[in-house]
Amino acid sequence: MDVTADEPRPWLGRSLPRVEDAALLIGRGRYIDDLGVPPGTLHAAILRSPHGHAEIVSIDPTRARALPGVTAVLVGSDVQAHSASLLVGVKAPIECWPIATDRVRYVGEPVAVVAARDRYVAEDALDLIEVAYRPLPAVIDPRAALAPDAPVLHPGLEGNLASDRVFRYGDPERAFADAAHRVAIEVDYPRSACTPIETYGVVAEYDPGLDAYDVLANFQGPFSIHAVIARALKVPGNRLRLRTPPDSGGSFGVKQGVFPYIVLIALAARATGRPVKWIEDRLEHLAASTCATNRFTRLEAAVAADGRITALTWDQIEDCGAHLRAPEPATLYRMHGNMTGAYDIRNVSIRNRVVLTNKMPTGLNRGFGGPQVYFPLERLMQRIAHELGLDPLDVIRRNLVPRGAFPYRTASGALLDSGDYAAAMESALLQGGVAELIARRDAARRDGRLYGIGYAAVVEPSVSNMGYITTVLTAAERRKAGPKNGAQSTATIALDPVGSVTVHVASVPQGQGHRTVLAQVVADVLGLKPAEVRVVTDVDTAKDGWSIASGNYSSRFAPAVTGAAHLAAMRLRERLAHIAAAQLNVPAVDVVFDGGRVQARRNRDNALSFARVAAASHWAPGTLPSEADTAIRETVFWTPPELTAPNDADEINSSLCHGFIFDICAVEIDRVTAEVRIDRYVSMHDCGRMLHPGMVAGQVNGGFAHALGAALLEEHAYGPDGSLLTGTLADYLIPTAMEVPEPLILHHETPSPLTPLGAKGVGEGNCMSTPVCIANAVADALGVADVSLPLLPARLAQQVHGPEKAPRGKTPVRPAAKEAASERQLFGEGEASVDAPATTIWAMLLDPNALMAVVPGAHAIEKVSDTCFTAEITLGIGPVKGRYRATMELSDLDPPRALTLTGSADGALGFGRGTGQVTLREEAPGRTVIGYRYQAAIGGKVASIGGRLLDGAARVIIGQFFASLARQAGGGGRPAGLWAWLRRLLGFA
């Protein structure tokens, strides 16, 4: 912090110490899990689907309900009995329940809710709920979801396409027909999330007398969702009191997605008649909170010979996961007004499709919709330069919205409020030392090193128009639904009987420092010190001023909420000036607020204390002048008139403010490890007027760290069967201080003419600019056209290391899996030589008891038929052990030469299915070679949290089975499978 709190105002624009920090730094933050709960509160745990896609054949909670300490178990039908489906944002025959009803559609989808004495008992009870699933084929890829034969998630939809809209602005067909060049790019943008330290939390109570719910949840807004929750709970809005805790352990958008759990936990409170508390754990968070959408995009540009772009054609296939949960498909439409980025392109066509797949439903995430758009757009800029033989900087320069064109209306309807993009870019190139970086690249390349430079120019929207989401509807559908637009922000300022000032807003900060900045805003207007202004930011919908746009998203605090607070302070000051004017005997216009005093402008000694004036409306309302009215509490609602609803041409000003970012990234890629090292990162921002430069830097640094994670480390990965592969933070990798270099942050301020204080949003921009900027640098270093995120060294290695020679001599014993890294199928083969005739072994394989004796840890065998039987088995590696229900079936019998063994196992840790072909070959009389070749698939909890070790562990268990088979059959034989052989060697088989 560069100033002390004692220096004179204006306070705004200075990096004052944050009032929030003292409590946080001494461990006294008031987060939801730290707050007391009413006596008798129950604790909830949620049973979740281990399958990506499966029908629920039956669900039996009897044993769980009987467990001492358990008060209730809710399943899908219980939830449906007392609630309605969550609203879906498109016109399509699909429902969205907060719990699975007839089938599960993603790993982690809630299947049952237990309310019990404590969380331990609740989790014990989860193990006792018996669910029978019939697995269905899953679909993971958005393009595959559109195939005619793709598995369908929601039968009402007849496919997986939930929305398909085409937009056209200007004359793109003509521009393409006239263009000298066409350059296209295809991008699969992966899923990532923001992963706050604090997970979801809900404490719900139900009042049966009023049929009303009282919910405390770390929900972040937008409060349009309040209407969604109330509707789902079948109560009017005034019977859903939603409160937020005073502190938040971070959100970055993600806490919007707590709302389905609010419905679930509220219903659990209703069912039990007791308050119910649920704190999401990390496994739940990674599987079933929310994350950003993945998207397939094909983007093509019509380009003139000099690199000027005359038209863009977007084809976007947005993957919202298993359910279209409010406010989706907003991710696809948030950027609709600025699909031309920072560029002056008048002709645009867009096709937007929304598909559903067997993955976690998506929702708000920092940068919402931005990274998915800017990655193809800014990759395309580099490709245009490359294909036309131009300098990428010149291609950017020739297309930027020109200086002097602001406010600039884009082809698709956004109003770019202010900026001087060219000046900001040139300043970044100069201050960022691009000439030096280029020299460094030349030198590195002469030495045979891999060094590259990337750029990205981005428009960062902020303050979302609440009507942009309706662009997904046709104009006719919009007319029917009624207009939606604007972005109401609100602030209340109250004066108490000793004249001290309290500010309340519904901005629901998630750690940003709203209280500090609001105190600065109001202190400036009222002539006070920020420390004298108390700011309260927890929200209670039963008591506070709020509207649908309230909350913490779309970077709306600095541009909109501070503006509402400023306007409220100005109105209050106006009234106080009239009160003081009467006592100071001067006109109200000559009253000055400064230094905690209210003074006459021309005679500063003619003054009253602020507190005395501020308290007057409490103590002596009868003496107030008529112009003053009562000056006790002032609430302002402010919405910018520029945020109108989409018009019939589908033009939409999707956001109020548009900041500008120009990023430069220089990387070197290690020749040995293919790791990406960022040599320099420069980020130029125009976020309008900076209200608190320290917090702006904090936002840019934080956004950069998030984006670096998305570029290099993070992916919410799924296997083709719908298995979640990143169920712990050992597999979902978020950057730490070790991985995040310090960017050089630069500023170029052009205040917004549309916000009361000239500020724009700044917190999300790097999530839009940085992933593609790093990717551009990597593409430049490797000289390749295609790079995809995350930039795994193992992926880049193919270019860095070149082709691999086949091994000398023999092929490896077990060829390495050829499938993609995310493939969950497991293949293997082996041989065991046994001192027994083939007929003996054959007889053994057909004898259930003998065969089951071979299965590691088998007991309680039941014969279903001559070739099918079931058993309880205990399987494990090292300390990891679990009980499973297993079935085994024999088919394709060719005695005594070959058969097929099909087995499956289901348990709390997961499930596995496998097929093995077994062959018997007598190599000498009384000596048989058992050959086996298997393929297996494993899913569920072990796949999500133990993926790194899972395949190896499964091989061990399968190997154990065949080794045991050989041992049972032949006693002294020597199994040739590696694992079994080792175990025998060591004397433990």
Added chain:
Amino acid sequence: MKPARFDYVAAASAEEALEALAQEGGNARILAGGQSLLPMLNMRLARPTVLIDIMGVDEWRAVDRDGDVLRIGAAVRQVALEQDPDLARFQPLLAAALPWVGHPQTRSRGTVCGSIAHADPSAELPLVLVALGGTVHLRSRRRKRVLSAQNFFTGMMSTAREDDELIEAIALPKARTRTGYAFREVARRHGDFAIVACAAVVNGVRAQLAVGGVADRPALCELPAPGAAGLDEALDDFAWSLEARDDLHATARYRRELVRRLGRTTLEEAVRCRA
């Protein structure tokens, strides 16, 4: 993420711990630093009925330098060795590998022997033990026995330890003269499980490379020393022999490439570090 119910035994002596282990066998787990076991309990991947806490057993807290051998007791935390200023001189490979073991927070709780017992195929300490030809000292109520590291690790998270045994100590040889040691690792982030970790021991005529993170346990290979003919071919054979697998973080092919390239780099560094 709450564990299933278990009993907890805070052993005050070795005898008490071994007695409890003899009675509970495979249903018991030894609790030392708990840095791998407790997450497994919380995720209910492991459901032992008894945890036997050995951190209060005085005789297992010792680090002994007995002539040419470094003996590390079962209750010695990783941080204790990391902060030992003489360690780098006594056994530079262990000193080089320790900072790669998890994070400062986990090293302040985790034990050396606990990491050996857990036998994660990507873990650094098992790799060092194999590279140095160290030994594992097992003890049960009925007997004591000593296994070489190579014979102790039997597979992924699988060891030759029997249900009633625990690791009482491990022993590592002191650095030899005219021998160079080096450690290198590639992981997605510092502190993550190794994609490939290499530990090299080189003296004049012999070069040994141990590799973790690829096979189901640390793998050791004798190779031509850097400068001698045939190193690249031998590294290539070694890389293929490990039967590398694909996972979310790396491909089999990338792992083989690292064995070749990082393996060579590590051997060369060991040559440079030769005393």
